[in-house]
Each structure stands twice: as C-alpha cells, then as structure tokens.
Amino acid sequence: MSALRPPFAERLGEAMERKRSRLVVGIDPVLERLPAALRALPPERALAAFAEEICDAVAEHAVAVKPQAAFFERYGARGWSAFEHAVRAAAQRGLLVIADAKRGDIGSTAAAYADAFLGDDPETCAPFIDALTVNPYLGLDALEPFAERARTGGRGLFVLARTSNPGSRDFQERSSAGEPLYLAVARAVAVWSRPWVGPSGYGPVGLVAGATFPAELPLLREAAPQAILLLPGIGAQGGRIDGVRAAFDEAGKGAVVASSREIIYAYERAAGGAAESSWQAAVRSAARATKDAIEAAL
Amino acid sequence: MSALRPPFAERLGEAMERKRSRLVVGIDPVLERLPAALRALPPERALAAFAEEICDAVAEHAVAVKPQAAFFERYGARGWSAFEHAVRAAAQRGLLVIADAKRGDIGSTAAAYADAFLGDDPETCAPFIDALTVNPYLGLDALEPFAERARTGGRGLFVLARTSNPGSRDFQERSSAGEPLYLAVARAVAVWSRPWVGPSGYGPVGLVAGATFPAELPLLREAAPQAILLLPGIGAQGGRIDGVRAAFDEAGKGAVVASSREIIYAYERAAGGAAESSWQAAVRSAARATKDAIEAAL
Numbered sequence: 001m002s003a004l005r006p007p008f009a010e011r012l013g014e015a016m017e018r019k020r021s022r023l024v025v026g027i028d029p030v031l032e033r034l035p036a037a038l039r040a041l042p043p044e045r046a047l048a049a050f051a052e053e054i055c056d057a058v059a060e061h062a063v064a065v066k067p068q069a070a071f072f073e074r075y076g077a078r079g080w081s082a083f084e085h086a087v088r089a090a091a092q093r094g095l096l097v098i099a100d101a102k103r104g105d106i107g108s109t110a111a112a113y114a115d116a117f118l119g120d121d122p123e124t125c126a127p128f129i130d131a132l133t134v135n136p137y138l139g140l141d142a143l144e145p146f147a148e149r150a151r152t153g154g155r156g157l158f159v160l161a162r163t164s165n166p167g168s169r170d171f172q173e174r175s176s177a178g179e180p181l182y183l184a185v186a187r188a189v190a191v192w193s194r195p196w197v198g199p200s201g202y203g204p205v206g207l208v209a210g211a212t213f214p215a216e217l218p219l220l221r222e223a224a225p226q227a228i229l230l231l232p233g234i235g236a237q238g239g240r241i242d243g244v245r246a247a248f249d250e251a252g253k254g255a256v257v258a259s260s261r262e263i264i265y266a267y268e269r270a271a272g273g274a275a276e277s278s279w280q281a282a283v284r285s286a287a288r289a290t291k292d293a294i295e296a297a298l
Numbered sequence: 299m300s301a302l303r304p305p306f307a308e309r310l311g312e313a314m315e316r317k318r319s320r321l322v323v324g325i326d327p328v329l330e331r332l333p334a335a336l337r338a339l340p341p342e343r344a345l346a347a348f349a350e351e352i353c354d355a356v357a358e359h360a361v362a363v364k365p366q367a368a369f370f371e372r373y374g375a376r377g378w379s380a381f382e383h384a385v386r387a388a389a390q391r392g393l394l395v396i397a398d399a400k401r402g403d404i405g406s407t408a409a410a411y412a413d414a415f416l417g418d419d420p421e422t423c424a425p426f427i428d429a430l431t432v433n434p435y436l437g438l439d440a441l442e443p444f445a446e447r448a449r450t451g452g453r454g455l456f457v458l459a460r461t462s463n464p465g466s467r468d469f470q471e472r473s474s475a476g477e478p479l480y481l482a483v484a485r486a487v488a489v490w491s492r493p494w495v496g497p498s499g500y501g502p503v504g505l506v507a508g509a510t511f512p513a514e515l516p517l518l519r520e521a522a523p524q525a526i527l528l529l530p531g532i533g534a535q536g537g538r539i540d541g542v543r544a545a546f547d548e549a550g551k552g553a554v555v556a557s558s559r560e561i562i563y564a565y566e567r568a569a570g571g572a573a574e575s576s577w578q579a580a581v582r583s584a585a586r587a588t589k590d591a592i593e594a595a596l
Binding site for chain 1: 326328341366368369371372373374375376377378379381382400401402403404405406407408410411413414417419421422423424433434435436437438439440458461462463464465466467468469470472473474479482483486
C-alpha cells in the first residue's frame, strides 16, 4: 500500500483543492457528552460508533480528521479497538487521518511508535493513518525514525512547535540569542527536512502552531516555508478564524485549521436541545460553517 | 484503592530499603529477540508471557519495572492487552510499575492520558500503575492534570529533563541567561511541585536524567533536591554505573537506575547460546549483577 502512496503533502493539497476546504475535524470523544443513544452502549462501542458517525457527517467538508489517541486510551485495550475502528472508518470515507498522539521517544522506542502509527502491519490500523503529531523535546535524532517512515511511506508528521495552551509560554518562549524555542524548533526542523520537499513545495514534516498566538504565525511561516502548518486552538480555546491568514502561503495553501469540540459537540448548542435524531445534522452543519468561515478569512 | 495508597516517593523509598536495590528494569519487548518458545505464540501472547516471566525473574532484585508502551502499541489493541497483562503481572509480584509512555498534551486531553495511566477505572490497568513518564515541552499547565492524579492517588511522575540520546543536545542544551533548557525544566518543575513533598523529603514529581551525561547529574540533583531522579542510559547506550553516584543524596536515596536490554535480553550473551530452558536464569542473574554493581558504586 505505502509504496504506491503519493507523498502526504501532495495528497493533502489535492484534497484541499477538491473539497475547497482547509478544515481538519478533531475527534475527541468524551462519553458523558455523546448523544444519549450512544451513551447506552459499552464505552468502546459508543466511541467507535460516535467516531464513525462524525466521519460520515464531516466527510464532505473536511479534508482530514484528527482522532485524539488520549480519549481512546482512556479505556485501555478496548479503547484502542475503538481508535482502530475510527481510523478505518475515516479512511473508508476518503478522509485523510492525522493521528493526534504527540509521541516522542528515542532510538528503537521511537521506531516502535513509528511502526504503531505509520507502519504497514495489516493487523493494525497503521496502514490507514496518513500523519502523526510528534514532540520535539528529545531532539532530531529522536524524530528520525518517524521521518523515515513518513518519507518512505507517503505519510506526514506534525512536530509540535508552538502549542495553543497558555502554559506553552513556560518553555517554548524561552529565548536564546534572541530566538524563542518554538522558532528554533521550527527552523531546525525546516533545515533537517528540506531534502524531502515534494513537487507542491511542501515536505512530509509539518509543524503544529496554535491559532491562539496569531502574531507568531507569520514568524513560523517564514522560519519553515516548506512545512505544512496544523493550526489548533480556534473556538473553545480562544483562537479566531480571521487570525490564521498569515499561516497560509500566497496561494492559500500550506496550512490546515483544526477544530474539534465546536464541531463534534455542535448538537449541545442547538436551541432547547436538539432532537437526538438530528445530532448528526448539527455536526454536519457546524463543519460546513467552520469550513466556510476559514475560506472567507483568506 | 488509591485513597489508601501512601505517596509514591514513600513507597519507592520503602522498596529500596527492603530490597537493598536501586534498580528499575525496563521491559522493552521486541518479538524477534524473544526466546524461541515464545516467538511461536501470537504476538500479544508472546509479549504478555515474556513480560510476566521477566517480572518473575527480576522481582527479588528490582524495586520497579518500567514497561515501555511503544513496544506494545506496536501491535495495536492486541498489544495494549499485553501491556495491561504486564502491568498486572508486575503488581501481583510486588513490583512497582513505572509506565514509560512519555505522554504530553493539554487540558482535557492531558486529563484523559492521566486517566489512562494513573486513573482508577478497574476495567483498565491504570489502578496498578504507580508512576508515569511525561514530556514537559507543552508547559506546566499541561503537566497539572497528571500531577493532580499523582498527588491525590499516591502515584508519581517522571518529567523528562535530560534524555539519554545524543540528539538531546539539540534543544535541551539551548541556553538562556546562562542556563540550559534541561536545567530550567528541572528548576521550574521543582518550584511547582514543592508543596507536595512528603515525609521522605521527596515529592510525587521526579525527573528523567540520562546516565549518559554524568557531569550533569549533580546540577540536576541541586536544581531539584526533592525530585526522585530516574536514570536511564547505562549499558547499551554508553552510560557507566560508576557515573551515577552524584544523582543520589547523601543517604544514597532519591534516585533509581533503569536498565532494559542488558537485563531482559541477557540470555543472548550466554556463551554458545543459552539453553532455552535457562533464559530466565540469565535474566535473573543479570538483574542481580546490575543491582550489585549499582550498590557498589555508591
């Protein structure tokens, strides 16, 4: 499968063009917030069914989904089965899959994580995952096993640069020779991954850049011109859609905007409580509205 | 269960005293390296059986085991079942369990990871895990949900400060106001976790400090005097046992030394290939020898 797969950046760019969308929908399922009919199921079945319905509802409007591993791991091995189901369901619906697992380790351990998420073992869901979020704290040699899998298998990485939480200031803003850590990470990753850039001008190694810090997006764009930026933090976390324009290149490419709870729990906001039968419609409508708002902001 | 559990630092100190050991055995199972009899089993059963036999072999000499999540995740949901088996097997044998998963995320996602590894859900193995490794890149607010679980449930955290790989230089040595990032992380974590220090003088939040950088161990010990140090990197990675002395306090406490492949694959080194029936004996003997070498170095 992987030998025939074009580079992730090309596949993402093609999907953005075809769907006229720059939206990634995060799948962060919390049992207590699921529609009542699903809450009656055993946890792993509820998570799997919810994720599948979300994929159905957003497939037309989103280029990718971003299942968040933590919310599945919360239920142990049963939760992992639901994660695998979610990944396969998304791939079957033509959605790219960005596994948001923020892994990071060294040597053979990093290679084992790379196999877990970007490998080719048909007994796992890894062949259906298109990209993975990773943590840079351990250094470039620790990212190398992930990058090797990504560039040989048509997959992508998103390396955390500037995260969207307030506490990202603690270490990511720490300045050395006038440059904060998050920019140093972006620059180092850009230099290291430059040889792997494809025809679109983008390479397999992207960056995570919180939309909650819009003034920093042009700095990150400039520091890593060949990195696709994944922008979390709009909506509940306070980032504004009209703040993300600087993350895109002149052609409006090179970035995607992630939104999770504002979309997947859209039915909670329906006036007087949505009829349970229409929760999927509320999700679909929220996905379309968010996609349109992003397009309008460019 | 957790309401009755004494603080992790006290439990670890008690085990060190009772076993006269400062050894933690890492469980990093790679199928291809398992004894032949186990390699014949389906992957998840092979990993579970290997982990259980390792626990049996080292229980007398190690204070804790450190199962490495990556090597189990590699096999998806089936691998997670094996991880859960390994955790329970270790707890049943009186070993403390340090889950080496290096998790890190923000807000409710961090809370979900904390539930996954340090929670109380009896349907998962979390109640049998005593401590977890976490990544500091996202900042202190991202560590808070893990710390909350740790301090209320008698568990521990080990925050990555200085990792044992060569590439840890890339970002961890980056200096600001004369202080490298790894020391800034250690100092910030020490200040933040000071209110939770227990009767032993140590608190629930420890640090990971690679034994491959022995000259830095006294700096980390001084920067975070109430943090238990977890020291990986001896053996295969080049760290020397006689270099770790400075990580301990004057009473020889406050740190543990982790060794993985040198112990769990000790049978590979047996002259002429060990009889398969004695692989456990080779592991047991390696655990004892490593424990004794650490004690002799103090």
